[in-house]
Amino acid sequence: MDIKKIVKSAVFSQKAYPVEERSCRIKLDANENPYPLPRALRRIISERLEAVSLNRYPAPGSPGLRKDFAQYYGVDEEMILIGNGSDELIHILLTAVDPRLSGSVMFPTPTFAMYGIIALNSGHNIIEVPLNGRLELDADAMLDIISDKDPPLIFLSYPNNPTGRCFDRDDIEKILEASSGLVVVDEAYFNFSGKTFMRDLDRWDNLVILRTLSKVGLAALRLGILIGHPLLIHHLNKVRLPYNVNIFSQVVGSLFVEHSGDFLELTDRIVSSRKWLFDELMAIEGINPYPSDANFILFSCFMEKDDVYARLIDRGVLVKNFASPDILKNCMRVTVGTEAENREFIESLKIVMQGE
Ligand SMILES: Cc1ncc(COP(=O)(O)O)c(C=O)c1O
Known part of the structure; x- marks a missing residue:
């Protein structure tokens, strides 16, 4: 071979x-x-899992979780897609987006490695834009690339992994304004920054937000949440595998919403x-x-x-x-x-x- x-x-x-x-x-x-x-939560999890039918497939599309997270974030259910970690949601986005020849995915560097790894594996050409010396976005360079190539997908980790800070909000707004492609604001670390674009979903229909339960104590569950325009969610659902989120994660994910405090x-x-x-x-x-x-x-x-x-x-x-x-x-x-x-x-x- x-x-x-x-x-x-x-x-x-x-x-x-x-x-x-x-x-x-x-x-x-x-x-x-x-x-x-905490022990009390572990006990509740064990009780809930006893009631689970392991011989059946889990609910496709995690409808219970979609409802719970829609309420939790204050958005419509049609705006939510649940994934096997946000890694899977990044994969779904990169599978759905057209890999145009001139460079279809743009992100700053250094940043979360999976954007580049999954993009290349999915046949995309990537455009990496180095951060400036203050570890901020080089917004001018990114805006030039948008006016030249208009990449259909842009990833911005907010705060950025591994540099740690949230990028300047005005820079991200300029990028959202200029781009006709999707701008993914990955808020994996939201619970430590308190900064979010969640209230801006009405302002830009190309804004996509990623959240995860991995950083709040549930990394083993593999649960990610994508929030975006209902039309985008409709098409991403065709890429999602039918039973992408197992029953254990669906049950415990709901419990997170109930006991988020x-x-x-x-x-x-x-x-x-x-x-x-x-x-x-x-x-x-x-x-x-x-x-x-x-x-x-x-x-x-x-x-x-x-x-x-x-x-x-x-x-x-x-x-x-x-x-x-x-x-x-x-x-x-x-x-x-x-x-x-x-x-x-x-x-x-x-x-x-x-x-x-
Ligand atoms: C910026 C960023 N996005 C996404 C992820 C992956 O999250 P998940 O565990 O939900 O796949 C990480 C993990 O470290 C991350 O740093």
């Missing part, structure tokens, strides 16, 4: 999304919520810890943290970064390292953990930076 003749060249030359397989005592690499679910208490705790972590990082010589609106902090390191990364692992602490040659070349990203995990990370980093 000549696999090169079988697999698309864009797939052949790709690297798979780099997920660190190493297990460490303190896992601060994947922007997860560090807190387990309990979940969001934990995200508030993360926001307080983020400030502590930022100040501590600031105080370490040779470390420069970037301000964050998310549940992680990007920091640059003036010592040999791969060495620092490896030595943190030796001490049982896993953060995210980047191999890219761009702005991130001296950077690592740490997820805000529990208070105890944050303390241990800081202590370990101090020791490593002192060359011990």
Whole structure:
């Protein structure tokens, strides 16, 4: 078998999304919520799951969840699409959109890696626009590309992963105004930023919002929510696989809406810890943290970064390292953990930076 003749060249030359397989005592690499679910909620989940018919397919299109999230967000049910994580929703968007030759998908870099990976695998030509030195959008460059090529799909992570800040709202509004393609504002970290375009859906029919339950303590469920124009949802539903969301996730997703206050208490705790972590990082010589609106902090390191990364692992602490040659070349990203995990990370980093 000549696999090169079988697999698309864009797939052949790709690297798979780099997920660190190493297990460490303190896992601060994947922007997860560090807190387990409160016991009372776990009990309710077990009770609800007892009533589930595992011999039947789950409801196609997750109608219960669509209703719950429509109410939760204050939008029409026809504006909601539920996915197996927002990764699947990104995949659905990229499958539905026409891969025009001149460049069909635009996003800033660095940003969430899956936009580029799924786009290339789906046959799109991508246009990457580097962030400026302040880690803001290069809005002029993006507006020039829109007036030249008008890409049918633009992704903006808000706040941006991995840089951490929300882009300037005026820049995003200009992009929404100028583009006739879809502008996806990915609000995966909304619960840590409090900033949203949800109230702007009436202003732009090409605005699409992504949310996820992965960052609020339910990463294992794989539940993402896309909010957009009903006509777009109608067509995306033809791309969605019939039973894309399993029954467990449908049941627990509804429970999130019912008990959102309990979940969001934990995200508030993360926001307080983020400030502590930022100040501590600031105080370490040779470390420069970037301000964050998310549940992680990007920091640059003036010592040999791969060495620092490896030595943190030796001490049982896993953060995210980047191999890219761009702005991130001296950077690592740490997820805000529990208070105890944050303390241990800081202590370990101090020791490593002192060359011990
Ligand atoms: C910006 C952004 N969007 C989407 C996702 C993926 O979310 P999900 O777990 O819902 O697939 C991530 C995950 O880290 C992310 O950083």
